[in-house]
Amino acid sequence: MVPILLSIALSLPGAAAAEPAGALGLGRRVTPEVIAAWDIDARPDGEGLPQGRGSVRDGAVLFAARCAGCHGGRGEGAAAEALAGGRGSLATAKPLRTVGSFWPYATTLFDYVRRAMPFDAPQSLTPDETYAVSAYVLHLNGLLTEEASLDASSLPKVLMPNRGGFTTDPRPDVPPAGR
Template identity: 65%
Template sequence: MATRNVRALAAAFCAFGIGSATHGAERFGIGRPATEAEITAWNIDIDRDGRKLPAGSGSVAHGRTVFEEQCASCHGGRGEGGTGERLAGGQGTLATAKPVKTVGSFWPYAPTLFDYIRRAMPMNAPQSLSDDDVYAVSGYVLHLNGLAPEDAVFDAKLLSAIRMPNRDGFIPDPRPDVKP
């Protein structure tokens, strides 16, 4: 029954032109196609291997400063959590009755940490940090989890080389249409 309702709704959208952004712009006089520059500005995803990481670098020390200014109010001074998620600790807890999912215990790939911070943080001003600041904060969060020394300077090469403790803790998707 639910599938039939979804199909009927989809058919109605198509019949009335609701499914077409171009048609809606013409018909209602609102909206416009995105420009190439707008698409490029949002096409910033980083894959798990770090192949699309940008140029730049940031030290753990600088990451501590940025974290204190931009992140600690939500995530706690040492990543222990607060109004925002806990970021540090939890190693060895995933198989227990009370797993603690953090960057250090659960996160599978360090380059995707960069992607998430750059795309979504700080929550009140996403995409406001420079790439150098994002490398620095990523390094600091990895340092809080014992995965990077205090004197490390992160760039695309070093961030991609970090092997996260839970990298092999996920079950591969067996569907043939999904590429690893």
């Protein structure tokens, strides 16, 4: 079975051009450029956020074009989860876990949008567009005014309503969140 799978894999376009990474001759060497393309995490303290800036107003336009089809015009949910609302619902029988009710850090929103959205074209938004969409979603949750803008300095300072709603892992070998 292995020889058959290997022959299929090697017959795929680009397989012959890949530089073997190990003794088995599979894969390719990982370069700093390849790692950099995937090393895009944004931590709670803002480490990893790129340069850029986006406003709530610009985010409203982008949200309407790229997000509303799945998340509803005001983030109320449609084919995909609701992004707004749910404040005060976490302790009820039917909690609504949204960006504004559940998520502890605004940087998590940026990180998720940057990596996985829009669903049909993940990682296609520029940093400015990602800041703008994040600003708009935070605005929908009553956390930013319509005149607000976000950048790498201001985003980590947004105080999320559920920031204190999580506990630290008590295991001594697990570093605290954000480190």
